[in-house]
Amino acid sequence: MIALFSPVFCQEIIFVIMSDPVTLNVGGKVYTTSLSTLTNFPDTMLGAMFSGKVPSKKDSQGNFFIDRDGKVFRHILNFLRTSHLDLPEDFQEMSLLxxxxxxxxxxxxxxxLQEKEVEFSKSGKITILTISVEQTRKNVSVCEEFLVFKHPYSMDVLKANIYCTSPVFLDHLKSKLRYYMNGTFSSIPNSPVFHQRLNLDWVANVDGFNENDYxxxxxxxxxxxxxxxxxxSSQEFAEGLLKTAVNDGFRVVSSKSQTTNNTFIRLIRYK
Structure with a gap:
């Protein structure tokens, strides 16, 4: 006879509970799975939700309710079941997923998904674009004649790193930009090594500077x-580039801003 709290008995109880079917209503689409599948990755929102760490909601039928896209949830659920991402060859909702x-x-x-995007990119199915913009403040002094310095000035220094699997789009972007130095406009130089990258460095207007100071x-x-x-500003640059990219068929996949002056945007364009 097995003791009530013996390890074997407890394991059987846990197995039954984890294997019991769980029904979810995701955006109006109903799915049935197991608790063990939903908690396969404990550090996720679903893992927390179905381990009791965060509250859950139910619909009028008693199904667990999640107000998210129900159509693509099948791919979420399949990944939880197998730890593999299997998508149709003609899948067109990568950004939504x-x-x-x-x-x-x-x-x-x-x-x-990032690995799949690279795979699709190599096969020519999608174009990947990433935009990273950083703005920092620094102090400088301008030396006048007889080695007399003006008081220090504050200036904003900006850096943008752009990666795109389409050199054609990068050329289109560079055609819209010009550097200004020594009273002359000049084209953005091509990278001698990276044909899919564009790195930009420039400064914003400095209060109190004349053209000779620049x-x-x-x-x-x-x-x-x-x-x-x-x-x-980094915001002006990011917004302008984002508008150009969207007009060229790109869709935003993700966007992160560590501060108001540091932005990272990832976009995809389908063929």
């Missing part, structure tokens, strides 16, 4: 054609 993976906080699925310090400013509008 990525947002859902972010919502459910399933990091292994997010990693698998020239002395060899400071470069950035303008956008055709109206020659100067870019003075």
């Amino acid at each position: 990525r947002r859902e993976a972010d919502f459910y906080q399933i990091q292994p699925l997010i990693d698998a 020239t002395k310090l060899r400071l470069v400013r950035l303008y956008v054609l055709p109206d020659k509008v100067q870019i003075n």
